Every structure is written in C-alpha cells, then in structure tokens.
Amino acid sequence: MRHSFLLMPCPHPDPPLEREGTREAKRSAHFSSPFKGEGGRGMGKILGAHGQQLTFLLAAVACATVLEASSASAQQTQPTAQQATTDAQLLRFPISGYVIGGKPRGAAIKNPYENDRQALVQGRMLFDAMNCSGCHAAEGGGGMGPPLSDNDWIYGDSPGNIYLTISQGRPNGMPSFGNLGSDSIWKLVVYVRSLSGLHQ
Amino acid sequence: MKTFSRLIVFSAAACMLEVVYGADDLQTASQDDAQWLMPAKNYAGTRFSGLKQIDSANVGELQVAWEFSTGVLRGHESAPLVVGDTMYVITPYPNFLYALDLKEAGALKWVYKPDPTRAAQGVACCDVVNRGVAYADGRIFLNTLDNYTVAVDAKSGREIWRTKLGDISKGETMTMAPLVVKDKVLVGNSGGEMGVRGWLTALDADTGKIAWRAYSTGPDKDVLIGDDFKSPYAKGSDLGVHTWQSDQWRTGGGTVWGWLSYDPDADLVYYGTSNPGPWNAAQRPGDNAWTTALFARKPETGMAKWAYQLNPHDLYDYDGVNENVLLDLTIDGKQRKVLAHADRNGFMYIIDRLTGELVSAQPYASVNSISGIDTKTGRPVPVDAKKSEQGKMVRDICPAASGGKDWQPMAYSPQTGLLYVPHNNLCMDMEGMHVGYIAGTPFVGAKVAMKAGPGGYRGAFTAWDPVTAKKVWSIEERFPVWSGALVTAGSVAFYGTLDRWFKAVDAKSGKELWKFRTGAGVIGQPIAFQGPDGKEYVAVLAGPGGWAGAVVAGNLDTKVPYGALGFVNAMTDLGNYTSQGGTLYVFALPTTTTNQAGREPLHQSAR
Numbered sequence: 001m002r003h004s005f006l007l008m009p010c011p012h013p014d015p016p017l018e019r020e021g022t023r024e025a026k027r028s029a030h031f032s033s034p035f036k037g038e039g040g041r042g043m044g045k046i047l048g049a050h051g052q053q054l055t056f057l058l059a060a061v062a063c064a065t066v067l068e069a070s071s072a073s074a075q076q077t078q079p080t081a082q083q084a085t086t087d088a089q090l091l092r093f094p095i096s097g098y099v100i101g102g103k104p105r106g107a108a109i110k111n112p113y114e115n116d117r118q119a120l121v122q123g124r125m126l127f128d129a130m131n132c133s134g135c136h137a138a139e140g141g142g143g144m145g146p147p148l149s150d151n152d153w154i155y156g157d158s159p160g161n162i163y164l165t166i167s168q169g170r171p172n173g174m175p176s177f178g179n180l181g182s183d184s185i186w187k188l189v190v191y192v193r194s195l196s197g198l199h200q
Numbered sequence: 201m202k203t204f205s206r207l208i209v210f211s212a213a214a215c216m217l218e219v220v221y222g223a224d225d226l227q228t229a230s231q232d233d234a235q236w237l238m239p240a241k242n243y244a245g246t247r248f249s250g251l252k253q254i255d256s257a258n259v260g261e262l263q264v265a266w267e268f269s270t271g272v273l274r275g276h277e278s279a280p281l282v283v284g285d286t287m288y289v290i291t292p293y294p295n296f297l298y299a300l301d302l303k304e305a306g307a308l309k310w311v312y313k314p315d316p317t318r319a320a321q322g323v324a325c326c327d328v329v330n331r332g333v334a335y336a337d338g339r340i341f342l343n344t345l346d347n348y349t350v351a352v353d354a355k356s357g358r359e360i361w362r363t364k365l366g367d368i369s370k371g372e373t374m375t376m377a378p379l380v381v382k383d384k385v386l387v388g389n390s391g392g393e394m395g396v397r398g399w400l401t402a403l404d405a406d407t408g409k410i411a412w413r414a415y416s417t418g419p420d421k422d423v424l425i426g427d428d429f430k431s432p433y434a435k436g437s438d439l440g441v442h443t444w445q446s447d448q449w450r451t452g453g454g455t456v457w458g459w460l461s462y463d464p465d466a467d468l469v470y471y472g473t474s475n476p477g478p479w480n481a482a483q484r485p486g487d488n489a490w491t492t493a494l495f496a497r498k499p500e501t502g503m504a505k506w507a508y509q510l511n512p513h514d515l516y517d518y519d520g521v522n523e524n525v526l527l528d529l530t531i532d533g534k535q536r537k538v539l540a541h542a543d544r545n546g547f548m549y550i551i552d553r554l555t556g557e558l559v560s561a562q563p564y565a566s567v568n569s570i571s572g573i574d575t576k577t578g579r580p581v582p583v584d585a586k587k588s589e590q591g592k593m594v595r596d597i598c599p600a601a602s603g604g605k606d607w608q609p610m611a612y613s614p615q616t617g618l619l620y621v622p623h624n625n626l627c628m629d630m631e632g633m634h635v636g637y638i639a640g641t642p643f644v645g646a647k648v649a650m651k652a653g654p655g656g657y658r659g660a661f662t663a664w665d666p667v668t669a670k671k672v673w674s675i676e677e678r679f680p681v682w683s684g685a686l687v688t689a690g691s692v693a694f695y696g697t698l699d700r701w702f703k704a705v706d707a708k709s710g711k712e713l714w715k716f717r718t719g720a721g722v723i724g725q726p727i728a729f730q731g732p733d734g735k736e737y738v739a740v741l742a743g744p745g746g747w748a749g750a751v752v753a754g755n756l757d758t759k760v761p762y763g764a765l766g767f768v769n770a771m772t773d774l775g776n777y778t779s780q781g782g783t784l785y786v787f788a789l790p791t792t793t794t795n796q797a798g799r800e801p802l803h804q805s806a807r
Contacts, residue, residue: 131635134393134642135322141760141768143750144325144393144642150757173322175640 093160109160113186123191126184130177140195145174149195157198162189226336226380227464233689234730239279239332239377240609241727243462244526247611248687249728253736255690258789259704260714265737265788266305272296273780274753275327275745277607278377279684279725280784282739283335283354285732289784292745293321293328293345299357303732306786310357317368320346323640324373325393326747326764327754331607332377332725334385336405341385343374349387349403361408365389369640371396379460381469381499384411388456392474392519393765395643398454398491400471402502412502416454416473416490417444423490424502431507432557433578434489443487443512451637452484453477454491458521458607461539466554468496468505470539472520479517479601480632480645482590487512492520494541496556506556510543512579515588516569516630517601517646517765518544523609525619526553529667531560540666542610542621544603545580547573550666562669564662565604565623566653569597590632593647600628600650602680602747602767609725610664611685611693616707618672619664620693622681624748625653626770648766658770661685661695661703663710673710679774682748684725686738696722698744699777702785718742720781721749721774735788743782744774753780 093109113119127133140148151157155165166185169176177185229235230242233250241247254262270276274292281288286309287300294316299309321328324345334341339360340352347366352359365387366372371394378387384402392398398416403409414424417440425437436442441449454473461470476484476491492511497504511518524539531538531550539553546567550559561573570580586597605623612619628650635645652658659680663672683696691707698721704714721744728738745753750764751771761769 128633129636131638131641131643134635134644137756137760137764137768138647138762139760140757141763142754142756143764143768144322146754147757147760147763149760152755171318173319175319175322 090160090164093164095155095161095164097156109158109163111159111163111186111189113190114159116190119187119190120194123187123189126180126188127191130180130188132188140192148192151196157193157196159186159189159193162192166192233728234282235284236280236282236727236729237335238281238379239334239725240459240461240523243381243464245459245461245523245609246525246614247609247685247725248613248689250689251728251730251736252688252690254688254692254728254738254789256692256706256713259690259692261789262704262714262716262738262787263790264716265786267786268298268300268306268308268784270296270298270741270743270782270784272782273743274782275329275749276724276741276743276782277329277746278332278741279727280739280741281333281335281340282727282729286354287739288333288335288340288354289741290330290333290342291782292330292743293324295330295342295344297333297340297342297352297357299354306784312352312357312359314342314344314348314350314362316344316346316348320344320368320373323368323371323391323394324375325390325642327745327750329375329746330377331375334378334380336380339405341378341380341405343376343378343387345373345375347372347374347389349374349378349385349408351385351405351408363403363408363410365401365410366391366396370394371640371643376457376459379462379469380405381462384499386460386469386499388458388460388471390455390457392453392455392457392477393479393642393644394640395451395477395637396453396455397450398456398473400456400495400497400502402499414495414497414502414504416440416456416493417449417452417488423504424497425504425507429504429506430555432555433508439487439489443489445485448484449488451477451643452488452491454493456521458519459523459609461524461526462499463526463537463553466537467498468553469499470494470496470524470526470553472510472522472524472541474519474521475514475517477643478635478645480590480635481513481515481588482632483634483645484513488514492518494520494524494539494551494556496553508551508556508558508578510549510580511545515582516545516597516599518603520544521607522603522605524553525610525612527612527666531667538666540610540612540619542605542619542623542664544599544606545570546599546604547580548619548621548664548666548669549573550669560669563604564621564664564671565660566598566625566627567604568627569599588630588632588646590634593629593631595629596627597630598627598653599624600626600770601630601648601765602626602650606680606682606747608682608723609684611687612666613687613693613707615689615691616663616687617665617667618707619666620685620687620695620707621662621664622683622685622695623660623662624680625655625658625660625676626650626680627653628766630766644765646765647762649761650766650770652770659697661693661705661710663693663707675705675710675712679721679771679777680748682723682746683740686726686728688728694726694738694740696724696726696740696742698723698749698774700742702726702740702742716785716787718781718785719783720744721752721778723749731788737786737788739784739786741782741784744778744780749774751775752778
C-alpha cells in the first residue's frame with residue numbers, strides 16, 4: 001500500500017500570484033532562504049528580496065510531507081535527524097579535508113536513512129519536486145549547478161558535507177534549502193550520493 | 201585621408217578634456233571604421249568594417265600583434281570596443297572591465313571590477329557570460345550578472361552610477377550588451393529558464409534613473425502598447441494576459457537577453473523576446489504573447505509600434521532574441537526597409553521594419569519541426585509528428601532547443617550583399633515534464649538530449665542572400681559555430697570555432713584563406729579597427745563556454761546526456777579539443793615591422 005501511495009503523482013501548483021514590487025530596485029540581500037513559516041501545510045509564503053510577498057501553493061512540500069508521513073508509518077526505527085546527529089555535531093563537521101590539530105572531535109555523522117531504499121525513492125522525487133534537477137540536470141549531469149554524477153565534490157562527498165551543502169547553501173550559487181526540514185534533506189542526501197554510485 | 205581626419209577628431213577630443221562622442225552622434229561616429237563603438241559596429245547591426253588593408257589577398261599573412269589574458273576562464277562571448285586609442289573588454293562573471301592602451305600594444309590602463317554577488321552564478325542558465333558593453337559621452341555602460349547597469353568613466357575607470365534592475369532571488373540575471381540611443385541606455389534581463397518575466401528597460405544615460413520599462417507579458421499598459429500600436433498578425437488588446445491561462449504570464453519568460461538595433465530615420469528600436477516559461481508547453485495553453493516576439497519601439501517613451509510573435513505557444517525553446525540586422529534592399533523591384541532575423545526556429549525572416557510585415561522566410565538550417573511560415577498569419581506551420589509533448593520522448597526534432605542559430609550574431613556586407621551566419625546544425629530528443637514554480641529555481645520541465653543534425657556535423661558558417669532568400673555557400677564545422685561573425689571591405693569574413701580556430705574566409709566564395717590556432721575555443725565576437733599606427737587590426741576573445749561550451753566551462757559530466765539543458769549530449773567530445781581559457785587576441789599584417797619595436801615586451805598569452 002505504501003508503494004501505491006508513493007506512486008501517486010504529487011499535486012501540481014497553479015502558477016503563483018505575484019504582486020509586483022517597486023520598480024526602483026534597492027540594493028538587495030543575497031540569496032536568503034525562501035521558505036519562511038507556514039511550512040508543512042502546503043501553502044508557503046516566499047519573502048522576496050524586496051520584502052514583497054510571493055504566495056504560491058508549494059505542492060512539493062505538501063508532497064514531501066505526505067511522503068514523510070508514509071515513511072513514518074513504516075516499520076523502521078524511525079530515527080529523527082535530531083537523534084542521529086545533533087546540530088552541534090553538524091556545526092563541527094569539517095568541509096575541508098585538512099584539519100588543524102588532527103581529527104575533528106565527535107563521531108562521524110551518519111545519515112539516519114543509510115541503506116534505506118524507500119528514502120532513496122523519496123529523495124529522487126524531492127530532487128525533481130524542489131527543482132534540483134533543473135540546475136543539476138536529470139541524473140545529476142550538471143548545468144547551472146555542478147554535476148553530482150561525477151566524483152568531483154566541491155564541498156565534500158560525505159553525508160554530513162552534502163547535508164550541510166543543501167541545508168546552508170553555498171556562496172557560488174547553491175541556494176539554502178534549510179527550511180525543507182532535516183528528514184527531507186537526509187533523503188536528498190541518499191539520492192544525491194547514489195547519482196555517483198556512492199552507496200548509502 | 202582617413203588617418204588625417206581621424207587625427208583632427210582626436211586632437212579636438214583631447215582639447216575638450218573628456219567627451220569624445222555624444223550619444224546623439226553615435227550614428228555618425230559609428231561609421232568611422234577606425235573605431236568599433238558598439239558590439240554590432242553600428243545601429244543597423246551589420247558588423248561590417250570598411251577597412252581593407254587586410255584583404256583576401258594578404259590575410260594569409262595575418263599574425264598576432266599582442267594578446268591579453270582576462271584572468272577569467274568562463275565563456276567569453278563579448279565584443280571588444282575601440283574608442284579612440286583605447287580598447288574596452290568585458291569578461292564573463294565577475295564582469296571585469298579592462299581598458300587597454302592601443303598606443304602601447306594593449307598596455308593595461310585600468311580595470312573596473314563591479315563585484316557582482318557570487319550567488320548570481322547559480323541562476324545563470326547557460327554559463328555566466330556577458331555579451332559586451334556600450335559607449336557614449338565618455339562613458340562605458342555595462343551590465344553585471346547580478347542585475348546592475350553601471351556607467352563607468354571611460355578615461356579613468358571610475359564608477360559614475362549604478363542602478364539595480366533585477367533580482368537574482370527571482371532568477372533574474374543580465375548578460376546582454378546595452379545599446380545607447382539618444383540619452384538612454386537600453387538594457388534587458390535574462391532568465392527565461394527561471395520563470396522570469398521579461399523586460400526591456402531604458403535608463404537615463406546621465407543619471408542612471410529608470411525612464412521606462414516595457415514588459416514582454418501582461419496587460420498592454422505594462423507592455424507599453426498604446427494607440428500607435430499595430431500588429432500585422434495579432435488582433436485584440438491585452439494579449440499578454442489573454443493568451444495565457446490565469447496568471448501564468450507573471451512567470452512566463454519573454455526575457456530580453458539578445459540584441460538591440462536602431463533605425464534613426466524611423467526612430468525605432470528593434471529587439472526580440474525569449475522563450476516562454478516553462479519549456480513544457482503543456483503547462484501553458486495559449487499563444488503566450490509576447491514571448492518569442494519581435495518588438496519595434498520608440499526609444500523616448502518605450503511605446504511599441506509593432507510586434508510580431510514568431511513562435512506562438514513555443515514548443516521547443518525557440519527564443520526570438522537573435523539579432524535584427526537592418527537593411528535597405530531592393531526586393532522584387534521594390535525598395536524595402538527590412539530587418540533580417542535568423543530565428544532559432546531555423547528560418548531566416550525578412551520583415552518590413554516599418555510595419556512588421558513578413559517579406560520572406562526560408563530555412564537556413566535543417567528544420568523538421570515546422571514545414572514553413574504561413575505568409576498570411578505569419579505563423580510557423582507545425583509538423584504534428586515533431587510536436588513536443590508532456591510525458592513522451594519525441595525523437596529527432598530539428599532544430600534543437602538551441603536553434604538553427606542561437607545568440608551568435610551574423611554580419612552583412614553591403615559589397616557582396618550577403619549575410620554571414622554563424623550557426624548550429626543540431627537536433628534533439630525532447631520530453632516535457634511537469635514542473636512547479638519555485639522562485640529562483642529553474643522553470644523548465646523538459647528532458648532534452650541534443651545531437652548532431654543531418655550530415656553529422658554540428659555547426660556551419662553560411663553566406664545567405666537576403667534578396668533571393670537563398671544560401672550561397674556554407675562551411676561545415678565540427679562544433680556549433682558559437683562565435684559572432686565579422687566581414688570587412690577587404691572581402692574577408694571572420695569567425696571562430698570551439699575547436700580552437702580563428703578563421704578568415706573569402707567573403708565571395710567562402711574559401712578558407714587563413715586560420716590561427718587559439719589557446720582555447722572561440723565564441724567571442726570578432727571586430728576590426730585601425731590602430732594609432734594606421735594599421736588595421738582584427739581582435740577576438742577566446743575562451744569556450746556559453747550554452748554550447750558549458751560542458752567544458754562548467755566541468756559537466758559527459759556520461760549524462762541531459763546536462764546543460766541537454767546540450768551536453770551533443771558536446772561530449774568538446775573536452776578533447778579545448779580546455780577553459782580567457783585570452784584576447786589582436787592580429788595584424790606583418791608588413792610594418794616597426795609597429796611594436798622598442799616598446800615593452802609584448803604580452804604573452806596565459807595559455
């Protein structure tokens with residue numbers, strides 16, 4: 001049943017209603033995380049850099065929420081991301097492979113969905129639903145964003161590195177998807193790593 | 201004679217402290233072949249130089265005079281400008297603007313760094329290119345990837361004003377070359393792959409204040425359509441709203457990232473708009489006006505005189521942004537004021553530029569997606585078997601999304617009466633997929649894999665007769681010819697290739713006369729000018745990238761066909777021919793050996 005549920009197409013949003021901002025643009029902020037509040041209800045509000053609100057039906061989040069619910073019903077140990085890795089652990093996780101003073105403190109960060117095929121399928125759906133595939137291309141060949149299907153990882157290939165890259169964004173154009181929530185991000189990590197044959 | 205009159209101009213200019221040419225004088229000044237004052241050479245966009253020191257007899261002796269490394273390794277699509285004794289070169293992101301002293305073999309005068317937001321790189325669809333700068337009144341005008349138009353003092357490199365025009369968090373970027381008309385700087389946005397709403401904006405050249413903005417979609421008041429507007433093939437008001445479902449026009453594309461041209465007699469500015477968003481046409485029923493359209497507008501007010509939608513309800517990403525070359529031709533015994541437009545859809549349109557009426561349209565590239573252009577309706581006649589669909593991979597659509605020709609601008613010689621067209625020979629497999637709009641992310645919804653077109657080659661350089669609407673000759677190239685074209689009164693046409701050649705061919709016969717092995721693939725726009733020493737020079741930037749070269753510029757994975765919106769599949773071997781680069785080459789004939797003697801050592805390339 002869970003499988004049939006997963007195969008259901010996600011609802012598709014109508015195009016957004018956009019209120020025009022002022023034409024005289026001000027010097028604006030950099031990419032800020034687009035998702036503010038009201039998450040999980042499928043109706044999100046995006047705050048543009050000008051402060052005007054762009055409202056739209058975020059079907060992808062609704063979809064992800066449904067998926068997470070379905071996943072939670074599974075016979076898993078139901079690890080939440082918070083249990084698996086604390087924020088403090090993540091913050092200590094090095095992006096550089098060159099660490100002053102030897103190994104970093106704390107245990108290696110594990111993906112709570114390691115080896116979870118269901119999470120892989122859900123990660124793949126999120127990859128399309130959040131338009132990751134728009135920048136990194138179907139199957140991760142790259143385009144506007146770097147390829148994910150090769151072995152060249154600008155910000156590291158470990159689950160912790162990739163989690164942080166998705167969650168925080170990166171300065172050369174990777175937006176922050178932090179407001180997706182950690183469960184969804186860990187599922188994306190499973191799928192992203194699988195693109196280059198890194199098994200998780 | 202020429203040198204003499206030029207000396208007078210510049211002695212006078214030197215006395216006047218600063219101003220060389222006012223915006224009002226650009227039409228006259230651009231006729232001076234010693235200089236190259238705008239990327240397309242002149243308002244008509246002919247890219248024709250009257251210089252003939254380098255000609256079809258001696259071009260074989262052409263040599264490098266000097267080089268300059270730009271310090272940037274992405275796609276170098278821009279045209280250098282030559283104003284007086286200074287050359288101006290803009291790079292891809294981070295959009296460095298260099299001023300090089302032509303009296304000193306390209307010695308660096310100054311560099312202006314606009315410091316664009318790094319994050320802008322993440323919303324640029326097809327490499328982080330810039331197609332050139334504009335000049336007027338002692339100022340250089342440039343666009344930055346993160347949506348600023350900037351005025352820089354041409355003498356000192358000092359920033360005079362900067363105005364923010366768009367927002368990267370909506371997916372907007374700016375890559376096109378501005379055009380100065382009268383007292384206004386005209387600029388447009390990029391982001392047709394990001395659900396951006398396209399516009400052309402006029403800024404006051406003096407202050408940087410926005411004078412008007414004409415959207416490509418939405419109600420007539422936003423599109424600047426009023427009582428003077430007459431569209432030969434579309435009737436009704438607010439078509440920019442009514443030809444869309446609900447409010448889809450708000451994220452419907454129609455960006456203005458290509459070329460502008462200007463007819464001073466008609467006082468009309470011409471340009472085209474991009475593809476509609478998303479590519480997946482099933483999601484946007486209707487004609488989607490005014491995407492993939494040509495506009496003629498009054499520069500003072502922005503009000504539209506006419507518009508012609510080339511590909512209503514576009515199915516293939518056939519943008520309408522390609523250059524419009526303004527020509528006065530005798531067709532069927534009648535003197536016609538026309539524009540020539542080689543559209544992405546593979547057809548060469550000849551259009552009456554005063555009325556927007558179609559004169560002729562014939563295919564210049566391999567086309568199977570449309571069978572012709574209906575002269576009554578102005579519309580393409582679709583081929584049902586090649587219509588793109590959601591959820592179905594349709595095979596072998598020609599031309600591919602990148603078109604019979606993309607941005608790479610053609611040239612026109614009044615001597616031969618021919619257009620010189622750098623273009624593609626590409627087809628594609630395409631499947632539409634549903635995509636949700638998330639601001640600042642791609643709004644494409646298509647899986648595309650491009651491939652070589654019929655014949656197996658991927659690009660061509662074609663001479664086209666706009667009067668008879670026929671191909672005269674064509675040179676097949678391994679890769680898409682992604683560089684601009686230049687033609688001179690010496691009866692030589694120049695273009696560059698992605699496999700590291702800069703070539704000169706006979707403008708009449710197409711016979712190859714000379715080629716030079718550049719350090720990296722060429723996608724820049726060649727120019728010609730006369731140096732302070734009286735010699736003719738030809739200059740071009742090398743450095744592969746853009747959409748066609750993204751596989752090398754962005755280190756994309758050649759194992760996956762869908763990378764770079766499907767272009768990777770056609771370019772998997774590009775890395776065997778070129779690596780990244782960014783070098784300006786300036787060529788001259790060797791006859792006068794004294795030209796550089798006794799000066800500083802020549803710049804060595806950074807290859």
